[in-house]
Amino acid sequence: MGLMDEIELRLLPEDDRKPVPKPENLGFGIHFTDHMFVMDYEEEKGWYDPRIVPYGNFSLDPAAVCLHYGQAIFEGLKAHRGEDGKIRLFRPYENMKRLNRSAHRMCMPSVDEEFLLNAIKQLVKVEERWVPANKGTSLYIRPFMIATEAYLGVRPAKKYILSVILCPVGAYYSEGFNPVKIFVTDKYVRAAKGGVGEAKTAGNYAASLMASEEAKAKGFTQVLWLDAKERRYVEEVGTMNIFFAFEDEIVTPALSGSILPGITRDSVLRLGKKWGLNMVERPITIDEVIEGAQSGALTECFGTGTAAVISPVGSLHYKGIDYVINNGVTGPLSKRLFDEITGLQYGEIEDALGWIETVI
Amino acid sequence: MGLMDEIELRLLPEDDRKPVPKPENLGFGIHFTDHMFVMDYEEEKGWYDPRIVPYGNFSLDPAAVCLHYGQAIFEGLKAHRGEDGKIRLFRPYENMKRLNRSAHRMCMPSVDEEFLLNAIKQLVKVEERWVPANKGTSLYIRPFMIATEAYLGVRPAKKYILSVILCPVGAYYSEGFNPVKIFVTDKYVRAAKGGVGEAKTAGNYAASLMASEEAKAKGFTQVLWLDAKERRYVEEVGTMNIFFAFEDEIVTPALSGSILPGITRDSVLRLGKKWGLNMVERPITIDEVIEGAQSGALTECFGTGTAAVISPVGSLHYKGIDYVINNGVTGPLSKRLFDEITGLQYGEIEDALGWIETVI
Ligand SMILES: Cc1ncc(COP(=O)(O)O)c(C=O)c1O
Ligand SMILES: Cc1ncc(COP(=O)(O)O)c(C=O)c1O
Numbered sequence: 001m002g003l004m005d006e007i008e009l010r011l012l013p014e015d016d017r018k019p020v021p022k023p024e025n026l027g028f029g030i031h032f033t034d035h036m037f038v039m040d041y042e043e044e045k046g047w048y049d050p051r052i053v054p055y056g057n058f059s060l061d062p063a064a065v066c067l068h069y070g071q072a073i074f075e076g077l078k079a080h081r082g083e084d085g086k087i088r089l090f091r092p093y094e095n096m097k098r099l100n101r102s103a104h105r106m107c108m109p110s111v112d113e114e115f116l117l118n119a120i121k122q123l124v125k126v127e128e129r130w131v132p133a134n135k136g137t138s139l140y141i142r143p144f145m146i147a148t149e150a151y152l153g154v155r156p157a158k159k160y161i162l163s164v165i166l167c168p169v170g171a172y173y174s175e176g177f178n179p180v181k182i183f184v185t186d187k188y189v190r191a192a193k194g195g196v197g198e199a200k201t202a203g204n205y206a207a208s209l210m211a212s213e214e215a216k217a218k219g220f221t222q223v224l225w226l227d228a229k230e231r232r233y234v235e236e237v238g239t240m241n242i243f244f245a246f247e248d249e250i251v252t253p254a255l256s257g258s259i260l261p262g263i264t265r266d267s268v269l270r271l272g273k274k275w276g277l278n279m280v281e282r283p284i285t286i287d288e289v290i291e292g293a294q295s296g297a298l299t300e301c302f303g304t305g306t307a308a309v310i311s312p313v314g315s316l317h318y319k320g321i322d323y324v325i326n327n328g329v330t331g332p333l334s335k336r337l338f339d340e341i342t343g344l345q346y347g348e349i350e351d352a353l354g355w356i357e358t359v360i
Numbered sequence: 361m362g363l364m365d366e367i368e369l370r371l372l373p374e375d376d377r378k379p380v381p382k383p384e385n386l387g388f389g390i391h392f393t394d395h396m397f398v399m400d401y402e403e404e405k406g407w408y409d410p411r412i413v414p415y416g417n418f419s420l421d422p423a424a425v426c427l428h429y430g431q432a433i434f435e436g437l438k439a440h441r442g443e444d445g446k447i448r449l450f451r452p453y454e455n456m457k458r459l460n461r462s463a464h465r466m467c468m469p470s471v472d473e474e475f476l477l478n479a480i481k482q483l484v485k486v487e488e489r490w491v492p493a494n495k496g497t498s499l500y501i502r503p504f505m506i507a508t509e510a511y512l513g514v515r516p517a518k519k520y521i522l523s524v525i526l527c528p529v530g531a532y533y534s535e536g537f538n539p540v541k542i543f544v545t546d547k548y549v550r551a552a553k554g555g556v557g558e559a560k561t562a563g564n565y566a567a568s569l570m571a572s573e574e575a576k577a578k579g580f581t582q583v584l585w586l587d588a589k590e591r592r593y594v595e596e597v598g599t600m601n602i603f604f605a606f607e608d609e610i611v612t613p614a615l616s617g618s619i620l621p622g623i624t625r626d627s628v629l630r631l632g633k634k635w636g637l638n639m640v641e642r643p644i645t646i647d648e649v650i651e652g653a654q655s656g657a658l659t660e661c662f663g664t665g666t667a668a669v670i671s672p673v674g675s676l677h678y679k680g681i682d683y684v685i686n687n688g689v690t691g692p693l694s695k696r697l698f699d700e701i702t703g704l705q706y707g708e709i710e711d712a713l714g715w716i717e718t719v720i
Binding site: 028030032036057058059060061062066068069070071072074105107140142144146150151152154155156157163165167168187188189190191193194196202205206207208209210212223228229231239282 | 554
């Protein structure tokens with residue numbers, strides 16, 4: 001890491017700041033706050049000029065590597081305001097670490113995790129009034145790094161920007177904390193072992209668009225991906241990892257290299273173990289899942305991710321047939337996990353595991 | 361397609377134009393010309409405001425979809441100046457068609473192929489003095505489309521920019537038209553069937569960086585990719601398709617969905633057939649290639665792509681062993697194809713197949 005200067009603050013006059021949207025009109029990823037964090041990187045200098053400045057457009061060379069070759073990564077985490085007025089982050093170090101793992105995989109420079117987390121905290125403090133208070137709402141934090149060098153050869157860029165933008169958000173799915181209908185695709189593939197599926201890199205999301213558009217057109221909320229090799233093993237869902245609760249074990253696909261190592265996934269595994277449940281990371285085939293849904297051995301299925309926390313899956317559509325899970329209603333484990341994690345996030349449950357970082 | 365207006369011309373005063381670099385200092389993708397083509401897209405309006413303007417930075421919202429989710433595609437073609445002073449494009453319609461196929465796969469809007477090709481011709485005319493005259497040099501043309509809507513939900517964007525930038529280029533590989541050393545990776549995977557490997561989309565290139573960096577560090581020019589499923593079938597090389605000449609057939613991997621359908625590849629197939637050669641598109645395993653290299657049945661191997669045209673492969677490195685092909689020298693078929701295609705491009709050979717579009 002290069003030398004890190006103090007973060008420069010260049011704030012908007014109070015009068016020029018935007019009105020904060022009403023909690024019921026938040027949506028997801030639409031409204032951005034008044035300021036953002038930015039710093040620059042050059043191969044010879046390392047990271048420099050960290051600053052909190054008014055939210056505004058980047059000026060990018062049309063030949064910037066990120067626009068042509070997709071050398072771009074991001075993270076996603078949230079700040080929650082509790083009833084006590086305090087603002088809390090949930091396991092933010094894990095996001096910093098994953099950002100650096102993504103950076104490594106995509107041949108991008110690493111950042112000082114402590115420094116970046118501090119910058120995020122400072123930015124959230126500056127934007128305090130943007131952190132909504134209603135339960136279920138939060139301030140979504142989007143750190144991202146893009147390659148900015150103007151060069152059309154295919155090689156890692158020598159210049160980057162790291163930025164953090166913020167948006168107040170409501171529920172991610174219009175379903176809220178209600179079961180979603182998932183389409184299992186055996187036509188499209190998201191990522192293969194040996195590829196970049198475990199990195200939170202831009203191209204993985206563009207690669208998912210057609211499958212999810214097709215699924216949405218058929219009335220489904222999201223796509224469940226199968227493995228690239230055999231199209232048999234379950235991978236993950238859209239922007240969530242996935243869990244299957246059977247009578248004697250709660251299974252999630254093992255981290256094989258092609259799925260994102262979700263922080264919510266990890267939290268669910270840890271909480272489940274703490275509660276004495278048999279949490280298992282292993283390969284699981286779609287056939288086993290479907291059999292379980294048919295026999296009733298599969299008692300619950302849910303997705304995990306920062307955006308929706310826990311998203312119960314009411315049905316899986318596979319090869320033309322709908323398989324209903326737990327009668328299409330939210331099961332007790334999904335509910336317990338959702339309550340526990342959101343309880344921690346909003347400061348209603350004691351933070352026994354040291355997962356919470358208080359901002360203010 | 362929406363209504364297409366006339367292209368607006370906003371040109372730099374002569375005095376503000378840059379000096380053109382010397383032919384020997386061109387490199388690849390470093391120097392950009394004075395002007396670029398740009399047009400905008402909005403869901404309700406279609407494409408609008410086509411314009412040729414001074415080359416300059418884009419102003420992009422930090423939440424622009426292309427920066428987070430990699431919804432971005434591009435093309436690459438070249439303008440060549442012949443000894444007769446004329447400037448020619450090589451099969452440019454194929455690039456327009458492939459751009460639209462990439463757009464479709466990435467859920468992006470299509471463009472009017474005729475219109476875009478005309479815009480490119482107009483831009484090349486404006487930048488005429490930038491088209492270098494020495495054989496082996498050319499003006500590289502980079503059309504690209506990026507998603508610009510400021511929105512952090514994962515779905516296709518509603519706003520795009522399409523732009524064309526130009527750069528005078530020399531040889532793509534420092535080797536020039538000399539055999540390159542290729543590293544066969546069985547560790548990394550570029551794309552899987554069901555994925556986006558056949559689209560010319562940004563993320564595919566970011567996904568290739570680590571493998572090619574590791575190969576370069578070991579002294580190789582590029583990586584040869586194997587298929588995601590079995591890591592046995594040959595796919596393509598860096599930014600080239602690949603051909604294997606055996607005594608009785610000249611083989612290139614069939615278009616399986618995971619490799620880019622190269623225009624040079626198609627040209628080589630057509631030329632070979634015209635010459636009475638047995639050109640075959642089929643799956644080919646790395647074992648067959650290695651056996652051929654060992655027995656001598658594999659007489660030549662070469663890559664094909666716009667950047668290098670034909671790039672003879674002198675050796676393949678697989679599982680720790682170097683397999684030399686044709687004693688590491690350029691073979692007669694590589695040479696003949698290179699001479700034919702560059703001859704057509706520079707207007708030295710009669711254009712019997714209707715592949716050439718003259719700009720001026
Ligand atoms: C592809 C993908 N899988 C899973 C997840 C869940 O990860 P996390 O729990 O860290 O939010 C995400 C992101 O949020 C994702 O983008
Ligand atoms: C991945 C890839 N394969 C193959 C090619 C060759 O295609 P073309 O002959 O159209 O240049 C390219 C691009 O130039 C490429 O990027």
